[in-house]
Amino acid sequence: MLSLVTGATTEVLLKKTERVKDPLTKEIQMLLPEMIRMMREENGVGLAAPQIGLSLRLAVAEVENEIFYFINPEITSLSQEKILFEEGCLSLPGEFFPILRSEEVTVRYQNEKGLPKKIRATGLLAIVIQHEVDHLEGILIVNRHKKQQRKNIPSSEKNYDRLA
DSSP states (O other), X not given: OOOOXXXXXXXXXXXXXXXXXXXXSHHHHHHXXXXXXXXXXXXXXXXXXXXXXXXXXXXXXXXXXXXEEXXXXXXXXXXXXXXXXXXXXXXXEEEEEEEEEESEEEEEEEOTTXXXXXXXXXXXXXXXXXXXHHHHTTXXXXXXXXXXXXTTOOTTSSOXXXXX
């Protein structure tokens, strides 16, 4: 049974993850649907392996009733257009931060069958991908928010939506 890891100072949430060597192992194949189940149970739209205590480059998401399995995701391009979005995180319950993200991203990854994939995402999916890849890099929204505040990013940027 998986359990959610929480807390802004929890070590597994603050370190860069290891690549998944073989997405087709029994462990990974059993883990993926469990991550989806837990994400839904917690009312999230994405979940990264560090959030369940595993330092693996693995995340899942569900946006507009479509499930995504991101194994070894790498963001290959980010649009110059930005969107400000109030993000929450299952690992920081009840906390929300305005985060400036690229409106569009291109990501390469392996799917649940281990096949190489590449998608260009916009809107909510782009935000979720960036949020989950941050987890895989050991970056929490509280830390990204502090960094953006130091850069004096205006909170009246383009759009302001809420992701819980």
